[in-house]
Amino acid sequence: MTLDLSRRGFLKSAATVSVMLYVGVTADGAKAASGASDAMLNPFVKIDADGNVIAIIKHVEMGQGTATGLATLIAEELGVTMDQIGFDFAPSNPQVYNNLFFGPFQGTGGSTAMANSWMQYRAAGANARDILIKAAAASWDVDAASLDIQNGQIVGSGRTAPIGEFVAAAGAFSPSDTPPLRDPSEWKIIGNAATRRKDSPGKVNGRAMFAMDLHLPNQMVVMIKRTPQRGGTVASFDASAAQDVKGFIMAQTLPTQHGVAIYAENTWAAMQARSAIEIEWDFSAAEVRSSKEIKDEIMTALDTSPTYNVNKADRDAVAAVVDNAHTVVEKTFYFPLLAHAPMEPLNCTIEQTAEGDIVLHDGAQSPTGPHMAYQQIFGLPAEKIHIKTMLAGGSFGRRTTPDADYQVEAGLAFIMTDRSRPVKLVWDREDDIRGGYYRPAVGHKVRVGLDAQGSIVGWDHRVAGQSIIKGTAFEPMMVRDGVDHSSVEGLADSPYIIPGMAVGLTDTQKATSVLWWRSVGHTHTAYAMEVMMDMAARATGQDPVAFRLSYLSGGGQDQQRKAAVLKLAAEKGNWGKPAAGNMQGVAVHKSFGSYVAEVVEISGNLEDGVKIEKITAAVDCGIAVNPDIIKAQIEGAVGYGIGHVMRDQITLDGGSVEQSNFPDYEPLRISDIKSIDTHIVASAEAPTGIGEPGTPPSAPALANAIAGLQLVVAELPMSENGVTFA
Amino acid sequence: MSLSLKLNGKIHEIEAEPGTPLLWVIRDELKLTGTKFGCGVASCGACTVHVDGEPTRSCQTYIEDVQDAEITTIEMIEEDKIGSAVQQAWIELDVVQCGYCQSGQIMSAVGLLRENEKPTADEIDDYMYGNACRCAAYQRIRAAVQRASDILEA
Ligand code: FES
Ligand code: FES
Numbered sequence: 001m002t003l004d005l006s007r008r009g010f011l012k013s014a015a016t017v018s019v020m021l022y023v024g025v026t027a028d029g030a031k032a033a034s035g036a037s038d039a040m041l042n043p044f045v046k047i048d049a050d051g052n053v054i055a056i057i058k059h060v061e062m063g064q065g066t067a068t069g070l071a072t073l074i075a076e077e078l079g080v081t082m083d084q085i086g087f088d089f090a091p092s093n094p095q096v097y098n099n100l101f102f103g104p105f106q107g108t109g110g111s112t113a114m115a116n117s118w119m120q121y122r123a124a125g126a127n128a129r130d131i132l133i134k135a136a137a138a139s140w141d142v143d144a145a146s147l148d149i150q151n152g153q154i155v156g157s158g159r160t161a162p163i164g165e166f167v168a169a170a171g172a173f174s175p176s177d178t179p180p181l182r183d184p185s186e187w188k189i190i191g192n193a194a195t196r197r198k199d200s201p202g203k204v205n206g207r208a209m210f211a212m213d214l215h216l217p218n219q220m221v222v223m224i225k226r227t228p229q230r231g232g233t234v235a236s237f238d239a240s241a242a243q244d245v246k247g248f249i250m251a252q253t254l255p256t257q258h259g260v261a262i263y264a265e266n267t268w269a270a271m272q273a274r275s276a277i278e279i280e281w282d283f284s285a286a287e288v289r290s291s292k293e294i295k296d297e298i299m300t301a302l303d304t305s306p307t308y309n310v311n312k313a314d315r316d317a318v319a320a321v322v323d324n325a326h327t328v329v330e331k332t333f334y335f336p337l338l339a340h341a342p343m344e345p346l347n348c349t350i351e352q353t354a355e356g357d358i359v360l361h362d363g364a365q366s367p368t369g370p371h372m373a374y375q376q377i378f379g380l381p382a383e384k385i386h387i388k389t390m391l392a393g394g395s396f397g398r399r400t401t402p403d404a405d406y407q408v409e410a411g412l413a414f415i416m417t418d419r420s421r422p423v424k425l426v427w428d429r430e431d432d433i434r435g436g437y438y439r440p441a442v443g444h445k446v447r448v449g450l451d452a453q454g455s456i457v458g459w460d461h462r463v464a465g466q467s468i469i470k471g472t473a474f475e476p477m478m479v480r481d482g483v484d485h486s487s488v489e490g491l492a493d494s495p496y497i498i499p500g501m502a503v504g505l506t507d508t509q510k511a512t513s514v515l516w517w518r519s520v521g522h523t524h525t526a527y528a529m530e531v532m533m534d535m536a537a538r539a540t541g542q543d544p545v546a547f548r549l550s551y552l553s554g555g556g557q558d559q560q561r562k563a564a565v566l567k568l569a570a571e572k573g574n575w576g577k578p579a580a581g582n583m584q585g586v587a588v589h590k591s592f593g594s595y596v597a598e599v600v601e602i603s604g605n606l607e608d609g610v611k612i613e614k615i616t617a618a619v620d621c622g623i624a625v626n627p628d629i630i631k632a633q634i635e636g637a638v639g640y641g642i643g644h645v646m647r648d649q650i651t652l653d654g655g656s657v658e659q660s661n662f663p664d665y666e667p668l669r670i671s672d673i674k675s676i677d678t679h680i681v682a683s684a685e686a687p688t689g690i691g692e693p694g695t696p697p698s699a700p701a702l703a704n705a706i707a708g709l710q711l712v713v714a715e716l717p718m719s720e721n722g723v724t725f726a
Numbered sequence: 727m728s729l730s731l732k733l734n735g736k737i738h739e740i741e742a743e744p745g746t747p748l749l750w751v752i753r754d755e756l757k758l759t760g761t762k763f764g765c766g767v768a769s770c771g772a773c774t775v776h777v778d779g780e781p782t783r784s785c786q787t788y789i790e791d792v793q794d795a796e797i798t799t800i801e802m803i804e805e806d807k808i809g810s811a812v813q814q815a816w817i818e819l820d821v822v823q824c825g826y827c828q829s830g831q832i833m834s835a836v837g838l839l840r841e842n843e844k845p846t847a848d849e850i851d852d853y854m855y856g857n858a859c860r861c862a863a864y865q866r867i868r869a870a871v872q873r874a875s876d877i878l879e880a
Binding site for chain 1: 743746747750753754755757758759760761762763764765766767769770772799800801803804813816817820821822823824825826827828829832847850851852854855857858859860861862863864865866867868
């Protein structure tokens with residue numbers, strides 16, 4: 001489990017206290033119990049007799065602030081301060097700790113952590129408050145309605161007592177499926193920008209435990225030498241040179257044949273042994289295509305009639321309207337493969353207990369994935385497999401694949417041993433950049449027709465690329481009428497009211513393993529759409545902000561919320577009044593239920609280099625639970641989006657990835673963006689996503705600023721397509 | 727070879743092959759896991775430690791080259807006046823997201839403030855350039871270095 005120094009106080013006192021109060025919520029209703037640690041197996045809240053509260057976090061903490069966010073909900077409803085609450089990660093249990101938006105599946109993704117937990121965690125905190133108050137009221141013989149919990153104290157009827165005094169008695173009271181929630185006017189922590197992250201202290205003193213930091217007694221480190229071309233298999237290998245590496249234990253071909261597992265006493269020995277091993281590969285069934293061929297296939301698809309009519313438009317009629325329009329703007333876009341490259345390379349540790357149970361220590365986004373895979377690999381029932389969630393050093397989508405790729409590798413590497421020693425699977429950065437699972441390469445071809453007054457009359461939009469979902473276990477749930485929505489999300493379902501819009505989709509062949517990458521389809525749909533909006537505005541001499549607003553007027557709340565962030569970003573970003581010599585660009589997009597607008601201001605020119613001076617963002621993600629974390633997520637999401645379009649791409653040569661590490665897959669650096677200023681729209685709506693929605697508008701806003709230098713960048717990365725950055 | 731390493735004020739007797747990166751001795755042998763592995767090729771800064779007070783990429787520092795040096799890792803930096811100011815600033819501004827790069831960021835920031843008490847934004851960007859943050863917490867890193875500078879001045 002994650003031990004964080006901020007919990008030192010809790011650990012110390014927990015040793016002297018055995019009775020705790022547990023409050024849980026399951027599909028069968030709310031539950032509570034007082035007693036020892038086995039009184040309730042899967043609670044959401046634990047409170048000890050000293051009044052220390054632990055929030056059980058069902059989502060992985062990968063930087064997005066979910067541990068603090070969910071603890072905030074419990075602390076607020078219960079009536080304790082953020083100093084009185086700590087957190088632990090939930091075990092894997094898809095019945096109890098499932099993502100309420102995903103069915104019986106425990107997972108973090110799609111920016112849903114706060115959105116799906118909002119009522120559930122508040123209810124858990126409210127139930128804890130309710131039964132503690134009932135226990136106190138019974139003991140004091142007063143009316144429960146006269147009591148409240150404030151700062152960890154039960155107060156009312158002229159008395160005060162710490163909540164810890166009632167943890168033993170409270171378990172006898174029944175929690176409710178609809179406990180009384182605090183009125184928003186009472187909130188002290190929700191919406192409070194001064195709330196600090198619970199995970200900061202351990203992350204600044206080096207004591208926070210990421211999965212990579214686990215060191216189980218007697219463990220072996222395993223690294224895999226994988227096929228450089230997808231689909232290649234091991235014909236034979238020669239490990240004789242590895243025998244000279246001190247700490248090398250053994251090497252074995254994985255049952256999947258996609259690589260050789262190298263077992264060593266420590267990481268450095270594994271790395272050296274891996275370099276020493278020679279492998280003869282069988283590439284007869286391997287991917288041999290290069291990026292150019294993949295791009296050619298996409299471009300050809302864009303010039304042919306799309307396979308799927310995504311929004312059931314009369315495509316021929318839309319095409320005819322565009323053909324006959326007063327003004328036509330058109331552009332073909334190309335988006336390359338991108339790697340996630342989370343800062344902590346992939347890893348996990350697997351061990352077998354004396355009882356024969358399997359334990360996986362992992363920073364997984366979706367514990368249910370490896371949990372299910374391990375039932376097959378080990379032939380064990382679900383309850384004999386335990387997944388301990390640890391801190392994840394970033395993920396951006398990579399730590400959850402439909403086939404639980406790295407956890408399965410670890411499981412296979414483990415099953416090939418006598419299981420007496422834990423196995424820690426370690427990927428290095430080269431494995432990460434080359435090891436498959438990329439944002440797919442995608443093309444868009446867009447033709448927009450405008451009338452003499454400069455109003456859009458037709459929008460013909462085609463998308464072509466490799467589907468993320470097809471061919472995975474998620475296909476039956478997530479593909480409708482042949483359309484993988486993640487390829488086209490954000491286009492036809494955009495809040496813009498655009499007359500005569502046709503969206504067509506063609507799937508291209510599987511070229512490599514592809515995966516959701518922070519904001520998924522919105523990474524390219526927002527770019528194509530928002531660059532087109534700007535081109536259309538400019539071609540007809542209209543202001544890009546006013547032009548967009550005209551397609552958001554006369555609608556409902558969806559349009560109003562999108563318009564509001566656009567106006568706020570324009571106002572705070574001094575739209576139309578850049579510093580002398582600077583250029584501005586704007587973009588606005590809705591994703592994961594949230595609305596984000598960004599104004600990017602740049603200086604410089606194409607020859608000497610463009611500098612990103614300032615980015616102003618406005619966000620509406622419903623009730624802002626932790627405003628400062630929301631700002632941090634926007635800052636991070638903007639940087640993630642901008643960094644990749646500036647200069648990153650994954651390319652294939654004869655089926656092999658050409659990039660290998662940060663020197664050729666260059667991260668955003670501190671000097672790339674001079675400042676980011678984020679503004680939050682006040683809202684009473686339920687919270688929506690925040691981890692991803694900042695990414696989609698960032699790249700098109702930059703492109704639209706650069707368009708002021710007479711270059712519309714339609715193929716990425718920008719550095720390969722005419723833009724130099726200072 | 728066996729050698730002794732002066733790390734965090736203590737002498738550690740180590741058994742390691744020449745050419746072993748200091749990073750792996752710190753992480754795998756001494757089990758001080760605050761120093762992180764991010765790239766192994768000196769291009770991310772996650773592995774930054776101090777060697778005789780100088781921020782140094784431990785993934786590209788060989789063990790035999792630091793036998794006579796004083797090595798400090800993130801676990802000891804709070805003992806340093808600048809180090810504790812930087813940590814305080816990092817917490818005040820909630821710089822961390824995933825946090826995986828932050829040990830390295832902090833070790834570099836301490837190095838910067840040691841040689842420049844009042845760095846400008848551009849000087850911070852120059853000095854911290856090699857410390858990558860995939861979560862892109864740069865805005866706060868920059869602000870927190872300046873906040874730490876203010877804390878130290880006060
Ligand atoms: S791990 Fe040393 S610089 Fe990246
Ligand atoms: S905080 Fe995640 S890499 Fe910097």
